[in-house]
Amino acid sequence: MTNNITWHAPTVTRGQREELNGHKSFILWLTGLSGAGKSTLAHRIEEILFKRGCRTYVLDGDNVRQGLCRDLGFSPADRQENIRRVGAMGKLMADAGLIVITAFISPFRVDRDSIRALLEEGDFIEVYCDAPLQVCEERDVKGLYQKARKGVIPEFTGISSPYEVPLHPEIIVQTGRDTIDSCALQIIEYLDSQEKLTTTHKKANHT
16 A cells, blocks of 8 residues: 555745744654653743744653554553654654654654654754653652552553663753753753754844
8 A cells, every 4th residue: 555655745845944934943852761851841942942933842742642642552562653653743843844842751762763764864853861760750740650660550661661771862961960941051052053043044144
């Protein structure tokens, strides 16, 4: 069946959308343990970028599982499919000219690397939210870690299922130690240094 499917190139290009928006489009992929601060950080980054006039959207793990991935559980196969769907969605949104900020545990390197492989070089920015397991458990207002340690929640990342730390992330933020604002600013500074938040057209208007 897939042999009969053809990709239709858009008549409005991604580059044209980026020029209209005044910034590059890409996926900012936040990964880390549950409780590491990914969602809070993702939304703080979006607030900062929004105030700068950037077109953004946050794809949050819990939100996606209420719609796009509501049919999936938490087995290794279902987690892989969850990330595959999010990656495909993120790619479409980046093609539409948006800055896509994701907040997913995404515990397996192979799954994160598969999303990177979908995109052009520089379009996938992996951010490791580094917080020790002990800190994440202390922050656990939902009591998920406690349930996992009691065996109520099977295959829980960090307890009964592994988390594979990124080997070469573009950014590491110490969310277990530093404030959310500090981590967000570190990421914004990186994006600025890579000229992700402006386009050639926009820069030309300032010269």
